[in-house]
Amino acid sequence: MTVKFFATLKLKLGVASVEVDAEPGLSVGQAIKRAEQSTGRSFWSEIFDQQGKTFPGGMVLLDGANIAHQNGVDTPVGDAETISVFPPAGGG
Amino acid sequence: MAFMGTMLRVNLTDGTIKKDPTPIELAKKYVGGRGLATRLLMNEVDPTIDALSPDNKLIFATGPLSNTNAPTGGRYMVITKGPLTGGIASSNSGGEWGAYLKKAGYDLVILEGKSPKPVYLSVMEDDVQIKDAAHVWGKRVPETTDTLIAESGQKKAKVSCIGPAGENLVMFASIMNEKHRAAGRTGVGAVMGSKNLKAIVVHGNKKSPIPDPDAFRDLVKGKIATIKANGITGEGLPKLGTKVLDNIINENGMYPSRNFQDVMYDGTSHMSGEALVEKGYLKRNSGCYMCPIACARNVELPNGRKGEGPEYETGWAFGPLLGFHDLNVICDANFLCNDLGLDTISAGVTIACAMEMYEKGYIKKEELDNGPELTFGNSEALPYYLYKMAYREGIGDKLAQGSFRFATSYGCPEFSMTCKKQELPAYDPRGVQGMGMSYAVGNRGGDHVRSYLIAPEILGSPEKLDPQAVEGKMQWLFIFQNLTAVIDSSGLCLFTSFALGADDYADMLNAATGFELTTAQWLEAGERIWNMERNFNLLAGIGPETDTLPRRFFDEPAQRGPNKGKVHRLPEMLPEYYQLRGWNADGTMPQAKLEALGIE
Numbered sequence: 076m077t078v079k080f081f082a083t084l085k086l087k088l089g090v091a092s093v094e095v096d097a098e099p100g101l102s103v104g105q106a107i108k109r110a111e112q113s114t115g116r117s118f119w120s121e122i123f124d125q126q127g128k129t130f131p132g133g134m135v136l137l138d139g140a141n142i143a144h145q146n147g148v149d150t151p152v153g154d155a156e157t158i159s160v161f162p163p164a165g166g167g
Numbered sequence: 168m169a170f171m172g173t174m175l176r177v178n179l180t181d182g183t184i185k186k187d188p189t190p191i192e193l194a195k196k197y198v199g200g201r202g203l204a205t206r207l208l209m210n211e212v213d214p215t216i217d218a219l220s221p222d223n224k225l226i227f228a229t230g231p232l233s234n235t236n237a238p239t240g241g242r243y244m245v246i247t248k249g250p251l252t253g254g255i256a257s258s259n260s261g262g263e264w265g266a267y268l269k270k271a272g273y274d275l276v277i278l279e280g281k282s283p284k285p286v287y288l289s290v291m292e293d294d295v296q297i298k299d300a301a302h303v304w305g306k307r308v309p310e311t312t313d314t315l316i317a318e319s320g321q322k323k324a325k326v327s328c329i330g331p332a333g334e335n336l337v338m339f340a341s342i343m344n345e346k347h348r349a350a351g352r353t354g355v356g357a358v359m360g361s362k363n364l365k366a367i368v369v370h371g372n373k374k375s376p377i378p379d380p381d382a383f384r385d386l387v388k389g390k391i392a393t394i395k396a397n398g399i400t401g402e403g404l405p406k407l408g409t410k411v412l413d414n415i416i417n418e419n420g421m422y423p424s425r426n427f428q429d430v431m432y433d434g435t436s437h438m439s440g441e442a443l444v445e446k447g448y449l450k451r452n453s454g455c456y457m458c459p460i461a462c463a464r465n466v467e468l469p470n471g472r473k474g475e476g477p478e479y480e481t482g483w484a485f486g487p488l489l490g491f492h493d494l495n496v497i498c499d500a501n502f503l504c505n506d507l508g509l510d511t512i513s514a515g516v517t518i519a520c521a522m523e524m525y526e527k528g529y530i531k532k533e534e535l536d537n538g539p540e541l542t543f544g545n546s547e548a549l550p551y552y553l554y555k556m557a558y559r560e561g562i563g564d565k566l567a568q569g570s571f572r573f574a575t576s577y578g579c580p581e582f583s584m585t586c587k588k589q590e591l592p593a594y595d596p597r598g599v600q601g602m603g604m605s606y607a608v609g610n611r612g613g614d615h616v617r618s619y620l621i622a623p624e625i626l627g628s629p630e631k632l633d634p635q636a637v638e639g640k641m642q643w644l645f646i647f648q649n650l651t652a653v654i655d656s657s658g659l660c661l662f663t664s665f666a667l668g669a670d671d672y673a674d675m676l677n678a679a680t681g682f683e684l685t686t687a688q689w690l691e692a693g694e695r696i697w698n699m700e701r702n703f704n705l706l707a708g709i710g711p712e713t714d715t716l717p718r719r720f721f722d723e724p725a726q727r728g729p730n731k732g733k734v735h736r737l738p739e740m741l742p743e744y745y746q747l748r749g750w751n752a753d754g755t756m757p758q759a760k761l762e763a764l765g766i767e
Contacts, residue, residue, distance in 0.1 A: 081414045083406050085441050131628035132399035132665065139420050139729030143631045159418045163398025165626050165665050166409030166462070166479050167619050 077157045078110035084121065084162045088114050097152050103137055104148030106158055121162050123148065132163030169231035169375050169679035170194060171274050175295060177288060179362050180221060180280030184295050189274045195682055196765060198656035198689070200230035201257050202696040204246035204275060208255075209699060211277075214707035218250040218354075219336060219361040221281035227268065227327070227367065228276075230658025231680050234269035234375045236384065238391050239660035241266040241456020243327075244350070251338045251354040251513070251569050252587045252612040254704035258341070258355045259616070259655055261455035262348035264325040264369060271371030282363040287315060287328070292371040300365040305331060307506040308343045311366060321370040328366035329356045330508025332557040336360050337567040339513035339590070343505060347463075347475035348455070351510040353589065353611050378681040386678050390663075390671055391459045397666035399628060404462040404662060405452055409479035410440030412593075417487075419625055419634070420728025421598025423591075424487045425543045426519035427584050427717075430595045430725040432487035438494045440479075448494060460662055468495055474502040477511075480615070483593040484515025489522060490543030500549050507557040513569055516590035518552055519543075520570035520582050521562075529577045536561045587612035587704075587713050596720045598730040599624050601632070601640040604740050605647075608714045610700040616661055618647035628665055637736050641744040649693035656696060695764045698748075702756055702766065711754025714741060 076097040080088050095109040104127065111117055122133050127148045129135060135142045136159040142150045152158070168191065176185040190203070197203045204226040216222040226246045233240055243265030249256025268276070271290045278288075282297070285304040289296045298318075303311045312326040325345060333340035333356030340356030341349045350356075377383045395401045403411055416422045417435040424432040436442060443449045448468060453475075454461030467473045477485070477497055485500045486492050504511045518541070524530050525541035535541065538561070539548040555563025565573050570583040570590055584591045589612025596603025601620035606613050615621070623643060624634040632643065650669055654661055657676055673686040684692075720735040745752060749760045 079418075081418070082411050082441065083402060086406070086444060091436070129627060129631075130398050131630075132397075132403055132626045134415070134625075134627060136418055136729070139418060141419075141631070143627065144633045161415055161418075162403070164403035164407065164411040164415060165399035165622065165628065165662075166404065166412045167616055167621070167661065 076106065076152060076155065078106060079157060079159045081159065081161045082164045084118055084160060088116055088118070090114060101152050102148060103135060103142050103150045103152055103158060106152055107135070107160065122160060130163045132165045134161045135159070168681050169235065169377060170199070171269050171272050171373065171375065173273050174275040174277065175273050175290065176277045176279070177297065178279045179282040179286065179297070179364060182297055184297070194231070196692060197696060198230065198653055198676070198692050199274070200228045200656040200658055201244045201246060201259070202652060202656035202692065204228035204244060205255060205257065205696065205699055205703070207277065208246055208248070209703055212248060214248065214703050216248065218248045218253065218358060221362070223248050223358055225278040225355070225358050225362060226275060229265045229269050229274055230656050232675060233658030234266040235377065235679055236457055237387050237659060237675050237679070238394055239455060239458045239460070239663055240658055241458070242658050242660060243268060244655060245342055245355040247355055247358045248707070249353040249355065249611070250357045252589050252709065254587065254612070254707050254709045255610055255700045256353035256355055256358070257611055258350035258352050260342070260344055260348045260350040261660060262325070262345040263456040264327045264344035264348070265658060266456045267325040267369045267371065269375055270373050271369045272373050276367065278362060278364060281361065285363050285365055287364065287366040287368060289319065290367060290369045291319065291321070292373065303365055304334065307331065308508055309346050309506060312346050315366055315368050319368050319370060324368050324370040326366055326368050329359045330506060330557070332508045333357055333360035335557065335559050335567070337509065337556060337559070338569050339510040341508050341510045343508050347505055349505065349510070352512065352614060356508050377679055379678070383678045386674055390667060390675065393671070394459050394663060394666040399626070399665040400460050400662060404460050407440040407444065408452065408462045408464045410443060410464070410477065410482050412479040413439035413482065414441065415625065416594060419598060420725065420730045421595040422483070422487060423593060423595045425490050426488065426523040426582065427595060427719055428523065430598060430730060431728050434492035435487060438482060438486050438492040438497060442494060446494065448498065455660070458660065462662065466498055468498055470495065472499060472502060474498070474505065476505070477501040480592050481511040484512050485549060488515055488519045489549060491546045493546050496546040496549060500553060503550055503553055507553070509553060509557055512592055513590040514553055514556065516584055517566055517570040517573060518549065520574055520584065521552070521566060523582050524574065524577060524579060529579055534562050581718050584717050584719070585613050586716060587709060589613045594621055595725070596716055596735040597725045597733045599634040600637050600736055600740070601644055603716060603720065603735045604640065604644055604737065604744065607716050607737055608744060610697065610704060617651055618644055619651070619661065620644060620647060622665065629668070635730070635733060637739050641740055641747050644744060645747045648697050649690050652693035652696040653689050691764070695766060698756065698760065698764055699766050702761065705756060714754055
């Protein structure tokens with residue numbers, strides 16, 4: 076599956092996305108850890124607090140659906156194709 | 168007590184200028200700025216008048232925190248009866264002009280009547296004069312600004328002015344200050360144009376009186392630290408500005424394209440805030456008066472054109488909404504609107520409406536006078552019809568009335584994406600139920616900054632709400648509307664609220680004014696302001712039947728993305744909203760509600 080990076084995270088990593096293997100039962104959190112390994116940069120702490128919840132303004136979407144309204148980082152990726160990772164951002 | 172204590176009353180018909188005391192007791196009930204100015208407008212103007220007649224009044228107002236070192240304390244508001252909605256018009260701008268009006272010694276300027284010839288108002292502390300503006304009438308915003316600063320003899324003088332769009336009474340003309348900052352929405356620029364008033368130039372060196380300046384400074388330091396430590400205001404907004412939202416809103420499946428016919432746009436990554444950085448167009452960020460956030464974009468295009476922007480809404484309205492994503496075209500159109508004094512949201516949504524009507528055969532090719540075809544994806548059409556609107560040439564004369572009047576004149580108002588005749592911003596209501604309600608019941612029509620429920624519904628600030636849920640949303644809307652009325656009226660920028668809460672604003676307002684009100688009392692002032700604005704609209708004939716959305720959002724489900732199949736669920740929420748507000752079940756306002764809030 077594809078893990079896409081946005082906003083300041085994309086600028087810091089210098090890549091828009093990476094492909095990760097996603098076997099059945101993999102969680103969103105595990106997929107993001109694999110994406111970290113693939114980029115060679117640690118960014119988990121910029122997105123999640125110590126409880127694994129996204130910081131205000133940050134979000135993780137699984138095929139567009141926010142994992143905050145599912146089972147958080149433990150949400151299984153299922154047959155989804157894309158995880159979108161946003162560090163804290165906002166505007167209006 | 169934070170107020171300068173004096174307000175200017177300028178009669179443009181007979182040229183008289185009075186200096187009246189600022190009504191501080193009223194300010195205690197209505198905070199200042201937006202609230203106090205709306206109170207004064209209600210006292211002095213019949214809501215049923217023609218907005219562009221000399222009977223209307225135009226009020227430039229600052230808040231108690233303007234011209235203090237409170238974070239973002241430089242804003243001002245323009246309040247009047249608006250031509251676009253026919254109801255309360257109220258538009259808010261940053262930069263430094265608001266702070267400099269107070270440095271000149273004045274909290275508000277009330278403009279009455281109509282000048283027999285083009286003039287501008289010069290406010291240089293005690294020296295206040297109405298001056299001839301024949302030489303700048305017809306000029307664009309940058310030339311007007313430079314000319315009037317030179318005439319003032321003060322390099323640091325600040326100019327708030329209209330461009331050709333305001334002079335030509337375009338119903339969504341803006342008022343521009345410092346060339347790039349806009350009191351953009353609700354057509355306040357047209358009211359200024361109707362009075363033959365080109366500009367207000369301000370300069371001074373006075374300080375706002377604060378009861379205990381040292382204590383206030385210490386308090387403010389803490390608030391600034393909170394803003395800098397917040398991920399949104401401390402890093403996201405400074406680095407990428409509001410345009411960081413392009414991808415966020417698109418990925419969440421609520422980024423309207425092709426006049427809201429679709430809820431996503433496939434080329435978003437090519438024109439996003441990230442793209443603006445990666446392509447090298449963004450040169451630096453900058454901030455308004457006393458702003459620790461600094462979200463402004465300073466852009467230089469490959470063609471050498473420079474300017475500020477685009478903000479998120481503008482980038483969307485001049486790109487994906489019209490079916491293209493050329494950042495050069497988007498930025499240039501933004502610069503053009505700043506020069507002409509046009510509201511970018513209403514301008515873009517009006518052109519999008521015309522494109523849908525053209526593609527569906529309502530507008531004939533002959534009506535375009537050999538101009539570019541009004542088809543989605545045709546970026547050539549954008550600058551062409553912006554210019555035509557500003558100068559009211561050809562079909563631009565009809566477009567200048569906004570999309571509702573334009574589409575209605577062809578018998579198809581359903582293509583106008585408006586609430587109360589004002590064009591909607593860049594969040595599709597089918598993907599975000601609370602924000603959709605905010606549009607529907609907004610006092611100034613379709614608008615995103617009077618209760619920005621995107622913060623909790625999408626961004627998770629201060630906590631994450633499910634955007635498709637309807638339960639409990641109206642309580643959030645109620646609180647956001649009231650708190651935003653306080654923030655606006657205080658003279659601060661709404662962006663501070665990503666980091667600060669109601670108690671923080673109460674702290675700063677009390678320390679600046681010495682009023683010693685509780686947080687609940689400040690929020691009640693916000694509720695008072697909201698109800699007063701609603702009452703103005705009801706008296707103007709804008710009834711509860713206008714508390715709705717364009718039919719598209721009920722009849723045409725989202726076609727793709729995470730909100731596929733969703734429509735807006737307004738009927739499930741509107742009764743609860745009226746009940747929370749203490750209004751009648753039909754949305755009218757009981758006299759007892761006005762009395763309970765102390766609204767005279």
